[in-house]
Amino acid sequence: MTRPPVRYRIITASLLTVAAIYFLVPVYWLIVSATKNSADLFGTFGFWFSEHPHPIDHLVDVLTYDHGIYARWFANSVLYAGIGAVCATLLSGAAGYALAKFPFRGREAIFNAVLAGVLIPGTALALPLYFLFSSMGLSNTYWAVLIPSVVSPFGVYLCRIYAAAAVPDSLLEAARIDGAGEARIFGGLGLRLMTPALVTVFLFQFVHIWNNYFLPLVMLSDSDLYPIQLGLTSWTGYADRQPVLYQYTVGGAFLSVVPLMVLMTVLQRYWRTGLTEGSVKS
Amino acid sequence: MSRDTLSRAEPVTPKQRAPQRRQRRASRTEARNRRAAAGFVLPFLALFGLCFIAPIVYAVHQSLYKTERTGPLGLGGREHEAFAGLANYAHALSDDRFLTGFGRVLLFGAVQIPLMIVLATTLALLLESAGARGITFFRSAFFLPYGVPGVIASILWGFLYVPGISPLVKIADSIGWDVDFLSRGTVLWSIANIVTWQFTGYNMLVLIAQLKAVPGELYEAARIDGATAWQVARHIKLPLIRPALVLTCVFSIIGTLQLFAEPMVLRPLASSIDSGFTPNLHAYSEAFVGNNQHVAAAEAVLLALVACVLSFGFLRLVGGRAKERG
Numbered sequence: 261m262t263r264p265p266v267r268y269r270i271i272t273a274s275l276l277t278v279a280a281i282y283f284l285v286p287v288y289w290l291i292v293s294a295t296k297n298s299a300d301l302f303g304t305f306g307f308w309f310s311e312h313p314h315p316i317d318h319l320v321d322v323l324t325y326d327h328g329i330y331a332r333w334f335a336n337s338v339l340y341a342g343i344g345a346v347c348a349t350l351l352s353g354a355a356g357y358a359l360a361k362f363p364f365r366g367r368e369a370i371f372n373a374v375l376a377g378v379l380i381p382g383t384a385l386a387l388p389l390y391f392l393f394s395s396m397g398l399s400n401t402y403w404a405v406l407i408p409s410v411v412s413p414f415g416v417y418l419c420r421i422y423a424a425a426a427v428p429d430s431l432l433e434a435a436r437i438d439g440a441g442e443a444r445i446f447g448g449l450g451l452r453l454m455t456p457a458l459v460t461v462f463l464f465q466f467v468h469i470w471n472n473y474f475l476p477l478v479m480l481s482d483s484d485l486y487p488i489q490l491g492l493t494s495w496t497g498y499a500d501r502q503p504v505l506y507q508y509t510v511g512g513a514f515l516s517v518v519p520l521m522v523l524m525t526v527l528q529r530y531w532r533t534g535l536t537e538g539s540v541k542s
Numbered sequence: 543m544s545r546d547t548l549s550r551a552e553p554v555t556p557k558q559r560a561p562q563r564r565q566r567r568a569s570r571t572e573a574r575n576r577r578a579a580a581g582f583v584l585p586f587l588a589l590f591g592l593c594f595i596a597p598i599v600y601a602v603h604q605s606l607y608k609t610e611r612t613g614p615l616g617l618g619g620r621e622h623e624a625f626a627g628l629a630n631y632a633h634a635l636s637d638d639r640f641l642t643g644f645g646r647v648l649l650f651g652a653v654q655i656p657l658m659i660v661l662a663t664t665l666a667l668l669l670e671s672a673g674a675r676g677i678t679f680f681r682s683a684f685f686l687p688y689g690v691p692g693v694i695a696s697i698l699w700g701f702l703y704v705p706g707i708s709p710l711v712k713i714a715d716s717i718g719w720d721v722d723f724l725s726r727g728t729v730l731w732s733i734a735n736i737v738t739w740q741f742t743g744y745n746m747l748v749l750i751a752q753l754k755a756v757p758g759e760l761y762e763a764a765r766i767d768g769a770t771a772w773q774v775a776r777h778i779k780l781p782l783i784r785p786a787l788v789l790t791c792v793f794s795i796i797g798t799l800q801l802f803a804e805p806m807v808l809r810p811l812a813s814s815i816d817s818g819f820t821p822n823l824h825a826y827s828e829a830f831v832g833n834n835q836h837v838a839a840a841e842a843v844l845l846a847l848v849a850c851v852l853s854f855g856f857l858r859l860v861g862g863r864a865k866e867r868g
Contacts (some may be wrong), residue, residue: 268771269675272860275664275668276680279665280679280684283687283742286695286739287686287687289702290698301694301707302706306702306711349713353581355582355586357582358582358595361725362575362578363575364576370583374590379848379850381845383800383822384843384845384849387601387826387839388842389593391597391829392600407593411586413590449588451845471690471691473692473806474826478748492697513694516691517689520690520691521689524686524688524689525686
């Protein structure tokens, strides 16, 4: 392969570097600022450390403030996103598998409804969902956030396309002749063959729930049930009166960003394969 | 993304010789199929019904009613629901702030989406070009912001915008540039920057996935024919990543209409953001501050309708053009 001229390579490298600076600077600011107290946040230059950085002390302050409410919010986020994404993955897997592998009347109608569901904006649904749930007495409970989180039309769409391509009919037929029940065939064979798609659905849904703000905002009023995002915005809301909350907000934001960014970087491969599945095949 | 490629039908039962046996077998298979399929689909369908269909039906119903009081002058007395026809829709559509909010997000989308897509495409093409070094590092760096939730991203950028804390404002001041990221005229574009920062890397990854699906011989052939890197990008890569471009545009349109977290978080910092800044913010304050469920329901329905019309319209538009070209 011929290498492109040096001029091209320099232009490419400098464009990429400028872009990298743009994307990384806010994260860099967050890391620097997590080591500062409120006075230094306002008093020192934002892109450099203060004279007395105390990263550990400040993060401990965040975790212990208000009887450890931050840890509780964190646990809530993990609960919503973890349980929600696992259930969503299993439900989508089963539905996508059935839509791909069993011909039955109404199948296309169901699939088209699911596709429409992909295109409906989530926040347009959240407000009506709140009215509905509060009339059923479900608002302001864990269920109010968990139940909507387990429904992923996009997951069903992805699983159907994947199952159609990756689960051979002959294999299912052979298992049936061997006398295996449909549930066992799905559990033993289907789920295993669909694993790459299921991982992608899990990741998408996990991030989607973790990042979701509007749904918990309308559903929850008890701060013990808040996920991190909602908790942090409640801190910024009081920061006018209690300036130390600026420092806690920055520390809390830092703590909440770290695990997700590690997850993103480590699992990048799965994002790519999943997206290929969704977009390229059509 | 056309409909018939999405819903691929499967050939099913293996063929049998004797017609009678086939019929009996077929009807038994069908019954068995239906039972098994129901077991797999119904759990999802029930929850889909509860969380997607029921709220829509309920919202449409709510939007057609209003709360009336039985007391004199409409004060006191017992509340009851009365049919209102399209009055709530009329109310929403005659509310200047709601309409301004719509105009604002449309303007936002018309500027931000093309900018972001061009940026994502450029980065994808650069990373996939032969001249790039350190691809893994750059790809991770660009994708990183997608792992930052919208609220956190807004808090972060909020600190970078607000005078007093922001090092950016400090730098601008020191070179004598008086900049206000949160004024009436600039705040919308400051929000556009947050959204661009968050989603460019994600869109870039979608485009890279499609670029990787292009067979390498195609590039090799073009290179042997003497095509420059720019010509390969313009005439081979761009047409081939069209489906992914369409996909990212549709999801961006839907996302833009829902704009909420960013203005909501920046509100305490910027007096220029009012409660009707975006349609979603307006519906939210109508429901929780104005305590007017019925108008809020009408606004949610309108929002969903506009999102559907725009995204389907966009799909039709690009689909139609593709057919004209053959």
